Amino acid sequence: MEKELKVSAIKNGTVIDRIPSKSLFKVISILGLEHCHNQITFGMNLESKHLGNKAIIKVTNRYFENDDINRIALVAPSAKLNTIRDYEVVEKRVVEVPDEIEGIVRCMNPKCITNHEKIPTKFKVISKNDDVMLLCHYCEKITEEKNFEISTAQ
Amino acid sequence: MKNRPKSLISINDFTKDEILKVLELTAKFEENPDQNLLEGKVVGSIFFEPSTRTRLSFETAVNRLKGRVIGFSEASNTSVSKGETLKDTTMMLANYCDLIVMRHPLEGSVRYASEVSKVPVINAGDGSNQHPTQTMLDLYSIKKTQGTLNNLKIAMVGDLKYGRTVHSLLMAMSHFNTSFKFIAPPELQMPDEYCMYLKNKGLNFEEHTDFAENIKGVDIIYMTRVQRERFSEPMEYEKVKNVYILRNTMLNNTKPNVKILHPLPRVSEISTDVDNNPKAYYFDQALNGVYTRMAVICYILGIK
Numbered sequence: 001m002e003k004e005l006k007v008s009a010i011k012n013g014t015v016i017d018r019i020p021s022k023s024l025f026k027v028i029s030i031l032g033l034e035h036c037h038n039q040i041t042f043g044m045n046l047e048s049k050h051l052g053n054k055a056i057i058k059v060t061n062r063y064f065e066n067d068d069i070n071r072i073a074l075v076a077p078s079a080k081l082n083t084i085r086d087y088e089v090v091e092k093r094v095v096e097v098p099d100e101i102e103g104i105v106r107c108m109n110p111k112c113i114t115n116h117e118k119i120p121t122k123f124k125v126i127s128k129n130d131d132v133m134l135l136c137h138y139c140e141k142i143t144e145e146k147n148f149e150i151s152t153a154q
Numbered sequence: 155m156k157n158r159p160k161s162l163i164s165i166n167d168f169t170k171d172e173i174l175k176v177l178e179l180t181a182k183f184e185e186n187p188d189q190n191l192l193e194g195k196v197v198g199s200i201f202f203e204p205s206t207r208t209r210l211s212f213e214t215a216v217n218r219l220k221g222r223v224i225g226f227s228e229a230s231n232t233s234v235s236k237g238e239t240l241k242d243t244t245m246m247l248a249n250y251c252d253l254i255v256m257r258h259p260l261e262g263s264v265r266y267a268s269e270v271s272k273v274p275v276i277n278a279g280d281g282s283n284q285h286p287t288q289t290m291l292d293l294y295s296i297k298k299t300q301g302t303l304n305n306l307k308i309a310m311v312g313d314l315k316y317g318r319t320v321h322s323l324l325m326a327m328s329h330f331n332t333s334f335k336f337i338a339p340p341e342l343q344m345p346d347e348y349c350m351y352l353k354n355k356g357l358n359f360e361e362h363t364d365f366a367e368n369i370k371g372v373d374i375i376y377m378t379r380v381q382r383e384r385f386s387e388p389m390e391y392e393k394v395k396n397v398y399i400l401r402n403t404m405l406n407n408t409k410p411n412v413k414i415l416h417p418l419p420r421v422s423e424i425s426t427d428v429d430n431n432p433k434a435y436y437f438d439q440a441l442n443g444v445y446t447r448m449a450v451i452c453y454i455l456g457i458k
């Protein structure tokens with residue numbers, strides 16, 4: 001960890017570590033980083049003891065609220081956040097699947113109104129364990145983790 | 155929208171007390187259906203797909219209470235067929251009426267409409283999702299024929315996987331310490347989420363594939379239609395299509411108080427020789443729908 005941070009250490013900002021490589025672009029999109037003007041560095045396919053293969057994002061001078069960061073829990077539940085001030089890690093956080101999710105995931109029911117009219121999806125999280133399950137607020141059908149289709153158009 | 159009016163989209167939107175209150179009102183409307191409680195009110199009856207039975211039941215309820223009805227009975231020839239969004243159609247109609255009754259083929263559509271409407275909305279069926287006034291009339295029929303909703307045994311028969319009426323009825327009856335028997339072909343068993351729901355509430359249920367044996371001790375037999383299009387293999391349908399037909403002889407050893415319910419329309423799942431058996435209740439059940447809808451409308455509008 002120490003070593004890595006030194007590679008491209010940032011003075012102030014946030015390091016999002018332990019992102020599964022395949023989820024990197026989803027995380028970028030969910031957090032809206034493509035519209036962010038701060039200095040950002042990404043690393044992908046890095047070696048990881050825990051994941052085998054991970055991605056990392058470093059955003060200069062930007063800090064995230066818990067609500068924002070929990071939105072990435074569906075695609076990167078293993079992610080860790082380090083808040084950096086003056087090159088020091090001053091806070092470590094893990095992401096947590098929230099109780100409710102708005103937008104982000106598509107309802108898998110093709111007959112759901114959210115797949116026909118421009119409405120942000122809305123789900124109640126009914127299982128946060130190994131297999132996250134979402135109950136659609138509109139059609140009342142369940143979307144399981146294995147069927148997650150991340151829609152990142154905000 | 156802030157301070158949204160109370161709507162009825164899913165049977166779960168009503169508490170046990172609210173359900174009981176509506177059933178009480180229903181009994182009063184059955185005694186005296188001609189009242190002018192809706193005088194001066196306009197109800198928007200908006201059917202994006204045709205359902206003559208449900209629409210006439212709602213419109214009869216409004217007319218008997220001296221209200222007026224506007225709306226359409228299918229989406230063709232309306233602005234909807236020109237591509238107007240559900241949101242725009244709903245907001246426009248909410249300007250013209252005091253209450254909207256809506257049926258729509260897409261699931262969740264009526265919930266969404268209730269979130270953009272400034273007047274209350276009653277769901278008259280959203281795809282295979284919910285049809286709460288059907289559930290309310292089922293509850294009324296059960297209460298009326300059994301004298302109570304408490305501690306009853308209900309057999310649900312046929313398509314328990316896709317049948318929205320059985321799912322909503324199960325949720326509603328779970329307030330009343332019901333024990334359930336689910337009788338269905340293996341392909342059409344009650345989905346896990348509903349079994350889990352009952353388990354979590356500590357209620358009894360049994361799953362069976364055999365029909366005749368398992369209706370002997372029950373108070374209500376709730377029949378549904380097994381539809382060919384639910385089977386991926388035509389052979390599978392052929393195997394079960396005659397297994398879940400209720401015949402008059404099967405009722406010989408059932409309890410004297412048992413009543414047979416069916417949301418209608420029936421195809422072949424109840425043999426016509428059952429129709430004259432006093433245990434058959436499905437036609438009276440349909441009539442209860444008008445009184446139930448009167449009660450729901452007046453409750454939602456805060457008139458009673």
Ligand SMILES: [Zn+2]
Nearest residue numbers: 107112136139
């Ligand atoms: Zn949905």
